[in-house]
Amino acid sequence: AGLGITKITCAGEPGAGIPSTKRRMEEAWNAKVYDHAGATEIGAWSYECRHQPGGMHVNEALFLVEIEDVDTGEIIETAGRRGKMVITALDRLAQPCIRFDSKDVIEWAAEPCPCGRTFRLIKGGVLGRTDDITKVKGVLLAPASIEEVVRGMDGLSDEYEVIVDKLGDVDRIKLKVELVPGAEERAKEIEGRLKDQLRLKTNLGYRIEFYDYGRLPRYEGKAKRFKDLRKDKPV
Ligand SMILES: [Zn+2]
Incomplete structure (x- = not known):
């Protein structure tokens, strides 16, 4: 607690997107905890902003994120329906990454973020992996x-x-x-x-x-x- 840490960014596991886990980390470190998700194959595609709206923004300047129904392959545009993420990196030239199945389960949030960014929000961050469900x-x-x-x-x-x-x-x-x-x-x-x-x-x-x-x-x-x-x- 005496280290003067004020912000922590977590990645690699759903942890910081799970409210009770986030709370435990914030209390233990007396610091704000931010969630972040990326993948080696694609890059850092999402982040939590300062408003911490209970989800993450998709960096839509660099990535096209689609949510696919796991059973039918239908593209989900509405909020509140879970599916798997299919992602295209728009800035990769040497190793293109087109409609990559990251196995992350996500859903769109219903409301825009109060921070004013128009990059869409995924509610609750990465909710799990298609492998885990x-x-x-x-x-x-x-x-x-x-x-x-x-x-x-x-x-x-x-x-x-x-x-x-x-x-x-x-x-x-x-x-x-x-x-x-x-x-x-x-x-x-x-x-x-x-x-x-x-x-x-x-x-x-x-x-x-x-x-x-x-x-x-x-x-x-x-x-x-x-x-x-x-x-x-x-x-
Ligand atoms: Zn925001």
């Missing part, structure tokens, strides 16, 4: 919505792990979380709230496993928190 018990699940719940819950650490497997024909989903020191005796109460919030946000019931602080794996770089152990994964 899977069906559990027939319900579409985006792991980022689990993160939003876990990190919005006081008494839990930042770490978690999700394991999906199958017992007979039935999908099961387990969430491993860590209690922060001092929260041990509140485990029952936290479990109740956690299950309620998860059902509300993801429409699924979970088995919760509590671990002592420091027991779940820590990651440097991209975290692998979602494990799908089913042999025949639904498409």
Whole structure:
């Protein structure tokens, strides 16, 4: 906190686009946290402006971003419908990048940004990856919505792990979380709230496993928190 850091820009993971994760980082560093997304193949295609409207601007001076319906390939122009991003870089000469499928899941925001920029906004930043979104018990699940719940819950650490497997024909989903020191005796109460919030946000019931602080794996770089152990994964 004494380092004098006032602004942090995050990229590479949905983290800074998930409100509860962003809040935890801002409190820990006492600094503003900004989200940013890019891809090695394309370049830095989006950024969060100073107004932090709950999403990112697409840099439309350099990129053409389209959102495609995952099932039909239809181009989505309306706000609030998720699809995968298909992006064209307008400034690449040596290695053209035309309608590249980045596997990022995004949706257009309904309102323009109060900052006045006309570059369109994507609501909530990058919402996940087409690779990550899977069906559990027939319900579409985006792991980022689990993160939003876990990190919005006081008494839990930042770490978690999700394991999906199958017992007979039935999908099961387990969430491993860590209690922060001092929260041990509140485990029952936290479990109740956690299950309620998860059902509300993801429409699924979970088995919760509590671990002592420091027991779940820590990651440097991209975290692998979602494990799908089913042999025949639904498409
Ligand atoms: Zn703005």
